[in-house]
Amino acid sequence: MYRHLQRRLEQHIRDFLRGTYDLDLPKIVIEQPPKVELGEYALPLAFELAKKLRKAPRRIAEEVVSGIGQIPGFEKLEIAGAGYINARVNRAELAASVASDRKQSFPAPAGKVLVEHTSINPNKAAHVGHLRNAILGDSFVRLLRFAGREVDVQNYIDNTGVQVADVVVGFLQLAKKSRAEVEQLAAQPRFDYYCWDLYARVSQWYEQDKQNLQARVQALHAIEQGGNETAQIADLISIAILRRHLETMDRLDIEYDFLPRESEILHLHFWDAAFEKLKSAGVLTYESEGKNQGCWVMRRAGTTQTAADPEVSEEDQKVIVRSNGTVGYVGKDIAYHLWKFGLLGRDFGYRRFYKYPNQHDCWISTTNGQPEHPHFGDVAEIYNVIDARQSEAQNTVIEAVRALGYHQQADHYTHFSYEMVALTPRCAAELGYQLSEEDQARAYIEVSGRKGFGVKADDLIDTLIASAKKEVDARHPQLNDAERREIATKIAIGALRYFMLKFTKNSVIAFDFREALSFEGDTGPYAQYAIVRATNIFHKGGIDPESYSPGECDFAKYLDANDIWELWLSASQTSYVIDQCIATAEPAYLAKHAFQLAQLFNYFYHQHPILSESDEGRKRFLLATVAVVRRELTRVLAVLGIEAPRAM
RNA sequence: GCGCCCUUAGCUCAGUUGGAUAGAGCGUCUGGCUACGAACCAGAAGGUCGGGAGUUCGAAUCUCUCAGGGCGCACCA
Numbered sequence: 001m002y003r004h005l006q007r008r009l010e011q012h013i014r015d016f017l018r019g020t021y022d023l024d025l026p027k028i029v030i031e032q033p034p035k036v037e038l039g040e041y042a043l044p045l046a047f048e049l050a051k052k053l054r055k056a057p058r059r060i061a062e063e064v065v066s067g068i069g070q071i072p073g074f075e076k077l078e079i080a081g082a083g084y085i086n087a088r089v090n091r092a093e094l095a096a097s098v099a100s101d102r103k104q105s106f107p108a109p110a111g112k113v114l115v116e117h118t119s120i121n122p123n124k125a126a127h128v129g130h131l132r133n134a135i136l137g138d139s140f141v142r143l144l145r146f147a148g149r150e151v152d153v154q155n156y157i158d159n160t161g162v163q164v165a166d167v168v169v170g171f172l173q174l175a176k177k178s179r180a181e182v183e184q185l186a187a188q189p190r191f192d193y194y195c196w197d198l199y200a201r202v203s204q205w206y207e208q209d210k211q212n213l214q215a216r217v218q219a220l221h222a223i224e225q226g227g228n229e230t231a232q233i234a235d236l237i238s239i240a241i242l243r244r245h246l247e248t249m250d251r252l253d254i255e256y257d258f259l260p261r262e263s264e265i266l267h268l269h270f271w272d273a274a275f276e277k278l279k280s281a282g283v284l285t286y287e288s289e290g291k292n293q294g295c296w297v298m299r300r301a302g303t304t305q306t307a308a309d310p311e312v313s314e315e316d317q318k319v320i321v322r323s324n325g326t327v328g329y330v331g332k333d334i335a336y337h338l339w340k341f342g343l344l345g346r347d348f349g350y351r352r353f354y355k356y357p358n359q360h361d362c363w364i365s366t367t368n369g370q371p372e373h374p375h376f377g378d379v380a381e382i383y384n385v386i387d388a389r390q391s392e393a394q395n396t397v398i399e400a401v402r403a404l405g406y407h408q409q410a411d412h413y414t415h416f417s418y419e420m421v422a423l424t425p426r427c428a429a430e431l432g433y434q435l436s437e438e439d440q441a442r443a444y445i446e447v448s449g450r451k452g453f454g455v456k457a458d459d460l461i462d463t464l465i466a467s468a469k470k471e472v473d474a475r476h477p478q479l480n481d482a483e484r485r486e487i488a489t490k491i492a493i494g495a496l497r498y499f500m501l502k503f504t505k506n507s508v509i510a511f512d513f514r515e516a517l518s519f520e521g522d523t524g525p526y527a528q529y530a531i532v533r534a535t536n537i538f539h540k541g542g543i544d545p546e547s548y549s550p551g552e553c554d555f556a557k558y559l560d561a562n563d564i565w566e567l568w569l570s571a572s573q574t575s576y577v578i579d580q581c582i583a584t585a586e587p588a589y590l591a592k593h594a595f596q597l598a599q600l601f602n603y604f605y606h607q608h609p610i611l612s613e614s615d616e617g618r619k620r621f622l623l624a625t626v627a628v629v630r631r632e633l634t635r636v637l638a639v640l641g642i643e644a645p646r647a648m
Numbered sequence: 649g650c651g652c653c654c655u656u657a658g659c660u661c662a663g664u665u666g667g668a669u670a671g672a673g674c675g676u677c678u679g680g681c682u683a684c685g686a687a688c689c690a691g692a693a694g695g696u697c698g699g700g701a702g703u704u705c706g707a708a709u710c711u712c713u714c715a716g717g718g719c720g721c722a723c724c725a
Binding site: 027029030031033034035038042044047048050051057080081082083084121158161162163262291292294295297300302303315318319320321322323324326328329330332333387388389390391392393417419420422442443444446468471475491502503504506507508510512514515518519520521522523525526528529530532533534536537538539540541580581583584586588589592595596599602603605606607609610611612626647648 | 650651652653654660661662663664665666667668669672673674680684685687688689690705706717718719720721722723724725
């Protein structure tokens with residue numbers, strides 16, 4: 001509703017400027033005044049126009065205010081300070097509209113959106129860094145769906161790469177396991193933890209003697225070729241670990257629609273199709289001499305062509321096809337992304353792989369698939385949730401798409417980049433890792449799967465649940481254990497998801513148990529608690545919060561109070577904030593909004609006793625306020641993937 | 649060496665399109681539960697927005713420069 005009024009205001013301003021000054025500004029800045037007393041929208045417009053119109057800002061503001069006339073939904077425009085134009089909405093009208101939850105429909109852009117996230121190498125347990133990726137990605141999916149977009153969620157599985165090969169080497173060379181034994185181990189509940197340790201052991205083994213790296217090369221070869229025992233073991237491992245990852249993410253309500261695997265990109269020859277296009281478009285060039293002799297290369301993203309040297313210098317070359325004829329990761333990624341946009345002319349085979357408790361099917365790629373399957377790919381926009389370290393590789397893929405002439409697709413290819421999660425030295429010490437003096441002095445230390453250094457996702461979730469459970473046990477002894485566990489789980493998920501979302505994407509998270517385990521202040525449970533409080537008011541009053549309607553309610557009479565009005569205003573902004581989140585690819589703004597709404601509500605809750613209110617009209621109004629905040633906060637948290645428990 | 653990112657209160661972070669007195673949480677100190685449950689609320693202390701220059705009516709935000717930190721720059725993925 002807030003968003004709707006803002007657009008209306010903007011339109012009236014535009015019409016006025018065009019009619020009076022014959023001006024068409026590229027954008028009209030509309031913001032919120034520092035205090036609600038000043039109004040709901042602020043326009044610094046007069047400052048910008050002062051020079052253009054050769055008039056004092058205040059004078060311009062006066063002309064706008066007196067000339068613009070009545071705007072539906074608005075009370076009036078006012079001049080403030082040196083020339084701000086503040087707009088006051090009709091509070092009662094806006095409140096009535098929010099209370100009845102009237103939706104202003106905005107048509108969503110056409111076309112499907114593809115969000116790729118998680119994409120963990122299927123060779124070890126997921127850790128905190130992967131959680132940030134998955135939670136950011138899943139929340140963005142929810143944001144898009146809230147805005148009415150159709151979204152495909154994909155999780156790319158690199159099942160034929162070095163990392164899987166390393167664990168295969170671990171099983172064969174270090175653990176001396178047979179295929180049957182690996183199969184048995186893979187059926188164990190925490191097979192991913194076993195592999196976590198084994199992977200670290202293999203990495204050490206390589207360091208002990210560089211000769212050992214031969215084993216990796218051989219395993220990698222065998223896996224890529226397929227049809228042998230090594231490849232079968234690799235497949236066994238990657239499938240089992242993948243299932244574990246899906247289970248871990250399912251604990252956080254994160255689901256996927258399709259799991260494209262590198263093995264199919266290889267076996268279905270996606271690269272061959274892409275290679276032909278890239279060659280004929282001249283995107284790739286063959287190097288007949290120099291250090292990249294015998295390779296097909298393209299210009300690395302971020303490097304620029306100079307007039308003096310139109311050829312791509314060796315420094316700026318990215319090898320796409322190696323001199324032995326095999327294609328590297330970036331090449332496969334180009335092919336994969338042409339498929340995403342429906343430009344490759346080939347498709348995966350599909351089969352069902354995983355069924356979520358809600359009956360939703362997750363599909364996986366295969367060479368010979370089922371005839372009936374959903375249509376994946378062929379989308380209008382893509383978002384790749386991949387950490388910032390890979391931005392150069394991502395940009396190279398985008399540039400390849402662009403160089404093939406697909407400008408529109410390249411413009412709708414977003415590297416949803418985020419910074420890593422690292423551990424504080426204290427956290428590392430708590431986990432029992434020995435740190436060098438140099439590392440101890442750092443603000444944070446990068447997690448490393450190779451070193452087995454990191455906090456495993458399931459461990460973190462378990463710790464959070466246990467910690468929440470202790471609190472719930474103490475606060476709600478009357479509930480049975482299953483009920484308390486259910487509540488604790490929701491609190492734990494709320495805390496974790498919020499923690500990963502409250503930081504903006506380009507801030508490195510220095511992970512620390514103390515902060516992540518906090519349930520107070522700027523946390524998920526704080527917002528959940530506000531909902532529980534709101535619900536309790538209704539329950540104590542014997543009213544159903546979902547169906548509550550204030551009936552005749554004189555909003556105008558009660559909304560003069562700025563503190564309560566601020567709460568209504570904030571509650572009306574959900575769609576507006578969500579638009580901002582999508583436009584900037586930044587879910588953190590919604591987390592901030594949830595916190596602010598909860599904070600305003602808690603203040604209100606403290607200031608205004610409701611059930612004991614003797615004035616019936618005022619009581620209805622206060623209950624309507626609670627109902628609206630509860631509804632909006634629940635909605636906002638749902639977009640963040642957080643649910644409020646029944647009690648806290 | 650080249651490229652990208654970061655530097656805001658004791659700590660951890662917001663500040664999206666340049667705009668009104670730079671905000672939160674935690675921590676510290678003070679106060680508030682006979683309850684719509686205090687996982688809460690109120691108040692206090694705490695800032696040369698890394699340094700410098702520039703653009704602008706206006707800069708934490710844009711440009712340049714210096715300093716410090718992080719991450720990339722494989723015929724790995």
